[in-house]
Amino acid sequence: MNEIELIKRLTHKLPTNKSVVVGAGDDCAVLDAGARDRLLLFKTDAVVQGIHFTDATPPEKVGHKALARCLSDIAAMAGTPTAALVTIGLPRKFDAAFVEKIYSGMNTLACHHGVAIVGGETTTNPERILISVALVGSVPRGKALLRSGAKVDDAVFVTGELGGSLAGRHLEFEPRLTEARWLANHFPIRAMIDLSDGLAGDLRHIMKASGVGVELLKTAIPISRAAKAIANRGDAAKPALVAALTDGEDFELLFTVASKEAVPLLDAWKKQFPKLKLSCIGKVVAGQTLTLRDKNGARPFTAPGYVHFA
Secondary structure, eight states: OOHHHHHHHHHTTOOOOTTEEEOBTBSSEEEOOSOSSEEEEEEEEEEEBTTTBOTTSOHHHHHHHHHHHHHHHHHHTTOEEEEEEEEEEEOSSOOHHHHHHHHHHHHHHHHHTTOEEEEEEEEEOTTSOEEEEEEEEEEETTOOOOSSOOOTTOEEEEESOBSOGGGTGGGTOOOOHHHHHHHHHHSOEEEEEEOSSOHHHHHHHHHHHHTOEEEEEGGGSOBOHHHHHHHHTSOOSSOHHHHHHHOSOOOOEEEEEOGGGHHHHHHHHHHHOTTSOEEEEEEEESSSOEEEEETTEEEEOOOOOOOTTO
């Protein structure tokens, strides 16, 4: 049983109440806490030693990544983060100075985005470090971007470049909070998600939630230098294009918008964010198949993104 199958099994009978606007199944839960003009966003995520970072990872970067993952999910909903709780599980023989540096990395990123860290929990976790962050944010009513709004003929966009994140970017990425709020405020974005498990995997979440298919254009996929460098070494497990489609932890924004908005959006983006690439990589189509088009036509792309327990 992989992660997706387990989540489906665990969530189909979760209890709910009248505050729940969006429950399990999107980047954040969306809750109505009674505020007249805003909804509450709620998210939790975890990093585990040996899975998300190694023994040699600088502790400040561990802390940065632990908080940034949650911030990226708030970005995917076009929200603003507010406050975090941090749970950290440590082996019995832990290095207090190392743990303090983890918090230093979290604190620096939190201050940069105006996030308060308001407490949490410490506990024993044999053999390895585990950090779980719970984050609260908000979004104006009517502005939350979900996975479920994509429509046939929408253009599909992605920020930045993809693949090869394990070369270092997965520890240093900057959540696209400013960019996501700008998109939501200036264009009628239909659906959005952040890329934590790879373009192919996360795009399928939008497809499933929206009941659509997607055709990607092979030559439009923005492949990172790191992915190309790894592939060019000759010992790479996958070609650069496949890495861009399936590597996890890019933490870029993937979204759809009506095709008539594509050119105006690109023009406005270049003026607003000249240092961050934005690529139109395909279109939403009928059906529920992900295809990749090249000069020989369109063929189904079946490789998944990163999946835990697979």
